Amino acid sequence: MTTASPKLRIQEVALHYDDGQTRALDGVSLEVAPGEFVAIVGPSGSGKSSLLNVIGTLEQPTAGQVYLDGKAYSEIRDASLFRRENIGFVFQSFNLIPTLTALENVVVPTVGGSGRVAAHRSRAQALLAQLGLGARMGHLPGKLSGGERQRVAIARALINNPRMILADEPTGSLDSANAEQVLDILKGVIKQQGLAMIMVTHDAKVSAHADRIIHMRDGRIEQEGGT
Numbered sequence: 001m002t003t004a005s006p007k008l009r010i011q012e013v014a015l016h017y018d019d020g021q022t023r024a025l026d027g028v029s030l031e032v033a034p035g036e037f038v039a040i041v042g043p044s045g046s047g048k049s050s051l052l053n054v055i056g057t058l059e060q061p062t063a064g065q066v067y068l069d070g071k072a073y074s075e076i077r078d079a080s081l082f083r084r085e086n087i088g089f090v091f092q093s094f095n096l097i098p099t100l101t102a103l104e105n106v107v108v109p110t111v112g113g114s115g116r117v118a119a120h121r122s123r124a125q126a127l128l129a130q131l132g133l134g135a136r137m138g139h140l141p142g143k144l145s146g147g148e149r150q151r152v153a154i155a156r157a158l159i160n161n162p163r164m165i166l167a168d169e170p171t172g173s174l175d176s177a178n179a180e181q182v183l184d185i186l187k188g189v190i191k192q193q194g195l196a197m198i199m200v201t202h203d204a205k206v207s208a209h210a211d212r213i214i215h216m217r218d219g220r221i222e223q224e225g226g227t
């Protein structure tokens with residue numbers, strides 16, 4: 001279901017390091033609607049990961065404000081709880097725990113939260129089956145292909161029903177066929193569930209799938225374009 005108000009609203013966010021010597025973000029404003037896929041592109045050091053880190057509550061902005069579903073980040077008391085309930089992260093390097101099976105990896109973000117373990121396990125099984133990994137649940141990450149690992153990571157990102165997906169080069173380690181499959185999965189999920197998705201990518205074939213492309217340079221949004 002869509003609402004009139006945007007899901008994610010970023011207002012004049014700055015992120016400075018070293019007493020302002022480094023301006024990783026320098027006045028970024030952006031709104032992302034429910035079900036919208038925004039790609040972020042730009043040169044190395046332009047602030048793409050910094051922006052994801054602020055949106056993901058991994059970094060606190062030096063100035064400005066972020067709202068998710070109307071809630072201001074400055075009012076968040078427990079950032080790790082907020083992340084667990086609202087945000088699914090997907091990384092280039094998958095970041096799976098090598099000693100845990102695919103199924104156990106998917107369940108990890110539920111640990112310490114509410115709900116029964118059996119319920120989390122069966123939801124994880126359903127997600128893995130949905131992503132074509134029904135026969136791979138008991139495998140360690142080392143026994144999975146890159147594309148399979150990233151699908152496990154996507155299931156892990158979705159296990160707690162997030163409001164938003166943040167992805168930093170999620171297809172950067174995949175060949176083009178697997179990249180295409182991972183993109184199709186992510187797009188399908190966010191459209192179906194009305195999640196916002198913000199994806200950093202260097203790959204023009206990937207950003208071409210986005211609803212909107214944001215170009216960053218020197219900590220600022222340079223121009224908007226895309227389809």
Ligand SMILES: Nc1ncnc2c1ncn2[C@@H]1O[C@H](COP(=O)(O)OP(=O)(O)OP(=O)(O)O)[C@@H](O)[C@H]1O
Pocket residue numbers: 017018022023024042043044045046047048049050051
């Ligand atoms: N913890 C930190 N301390 C100091 N400076 C930082 C820190 N993290 C990032 N920076 C700096 O902030 C700027 C933006 O970095 P960021 O990682 O956001 O770039 P990026 O666009 O993601 O680059 P890449 O494409 O290489 O991943 C860079 O100049 C970087 O050196």
Ligand SMILES: [Mg+2]
Pocket residue numbers: 048049050
């Ligand atoms: Mg980066």
